[in-house]
Amino acid sequence: MSAERENGLLEAIKERYLEKLSPEIFRSRLFWKTVEGLARSPLNRPQWKADRVSLSHFIRSTRDAYLGKAPVVWCNLLVPSELVHGLGCLPFYPEMAAAVVASAGLAPRFIDRAVEEEFSSDACSYHRCLLGCAVEGFLPRPDLLLSVNYPCDSAVLSFAFLSELYGVPHLVVDVPLPGREEDLPLLAGQLEEAASEMARLSGRDREGMLRGLAESIELSNRALSYLRRVEEMRKRDDCTLDGKDAMGNVSVLAGCMGSEAGVEFYRLLAEELRERGCRGPRSLRLMWMHLKPWYAQSIFQSLERHGARLVCEEYTHATWEPMDPGDPFVSLAAKLESHFLVGPAERRAAHLARLAEEYRVDGAIHFNHWGCRQSCGGAPLVKRALQEKGVPVLIIDGDCVDQREYQEGQISTRLEAFLESLR
Ligand code: SF4
Numbered sequence: 001m002s003a004e005r006e007n008g009l010l011e012a013i014k015e016r017y018l019e020k021l022s023p024e025i026f027r028s029r030l031f032w033k034t035v036e037g038l039a040r041s042p043l044n045r046p047q048w049k050a051d052r053v054s055l056s057h058f059i060r061s062t063r064d065a066y067l068g069k070a071p072v073v074w075c076n077l078l079v080p081s082e083l084v085h086g087l088g089c090l091p092f093y094p095e096m097a098a099a100v101v102a103s104a105g106l107a108p109r110f111i112d113r114a115v116e117e118e119f120s121s122d123a124c125s126y127h128r129c130l131l132g133c134a135v136e137g138f139l140p141r142p143d144l145l146l147s148v149n150y151p152c153d154s155a156v157l158s159f160a161f162l163s164e165l166y167g168v169p170h171l172v173v174d175v176p177l178p179g180r181e182e183d184l185p186l187l188a189g190q191l192e193e194a195a196s197e198m199a200r201l202s203g204r205d206r207e208g209m210l211r212g213l214a215e216s217i218e219l220s221n222r223a224l225s226y227l228r229r230v231e232e233m234r235k236r237d238d239c240t241l242d243g244k245d246a247m248g249n250v251s252v253l254a255g256c257m258g259s260e261a262g263v264e265f266y267r268l269l270a271e272e273l274r275e276r277g278c279r280g281p282r283s284l285r286l287m288w289m290h291l292k293p294w295y296a297q298s299i300f301q302s303l304e305r306h307g308a309r310l311v312c313e314e315y316t317h318a319t320w321e322p323m324d325p326g327d328p329f330v331s332l333a334a335k336l337e338s339h340f341l342v343g344p345a346e347r348r349a350a351h352l353a354r355l356a357e358e359y360r361v362d363g364a365i366h367f368n369h370w371g372c373r374q375s376c377g378g379a380p381l382v383k384r385a386l387q388e389k390g391v392p393v394l395i396i397d398g399d400c401v402d403q404r405e406y407q408e409g410q411i412s413t414r415l416e417a418f419l420e421s422l423r
Pocket of ligand 1: 151285371
């Protein structure tokens, strides 16, 4: 499920289950019945109708993964979810699970557990957290681990360890450098190999595999057309969807494309944005880069106090074109290769500069997640690219998952000074 949006729900679950938190709880039907009941109750107050769709999708698929109702495939962020949905498997994104654990304030315990296992404290805390959860037996058992070698090598390395821990195969999709058409078949071939392995797990023959993929790609194309509408509406002045809420949609973009839930989520969001309209006074328009601290709200309250809004964020935009259901592997390869995190850091910087222009931002905030080579390492380059477009940039150091690394006072002083300078 997407992270802090379900905070009220997470609090309710914590209240009932924190004392008895154990791996067995997640394998009990009663627990999932309770969670589903709470999600339908008034305790769950989503800001947008679409959030109910994504929440129930993630609860259902996580429940099914724990209860072993279909083969479970662990994926990192850039694995195209169409591939997994289309093969009748359940995609499970442990990096997103780490964000949920962080938003519930439970990450330190698992991060410490990973450090006890001698994982470096310099490693990304999303991965330290998920490794700690896995070692303690809290995550649904995978049948296959599937990682892409972008945006970084954390998943490739963590999944190699997990492959031994669970005794299951690990496939690594090695994406060639972008811009070389002749390399696309190589990538398509690797995706086909992964698909064949999943088809074997779910008992599909080649015909069933291609039919399933055609269906999931059609669903993905429909979701994409609604997502494009959402993006157009968000470019308007004072669109009512704020980036602090939209940032959680990274889980939908990564995990729901190729499912009915993905179509319904973006359809409802586009519809509600149109109905609510774009009202209110002109405010400071900001862009958020990398992800946010999932456990902290104060930073966003500061933005609100200064009349600033996040009009766009790095991870929630589509980078690909509609795909051909009749040519699934080449289409999915092109989708994967289109991602701005594939290739050199200059590609990411150019993508962010383009977003800043399209969304007419007054300033941008880069959250430097500790241990992330991709975000911290690229931050100076991104800053230069944006400054060349006349966009001031604030770089904040912190940690998306480990609340102990969040310097509240220091962050708020620097943020206030930055916002004042934009006025
Ligand atoms: S946050 Fe950074 S280091 Fe961690 S998985 Fe993502 S890209 Fe890799």
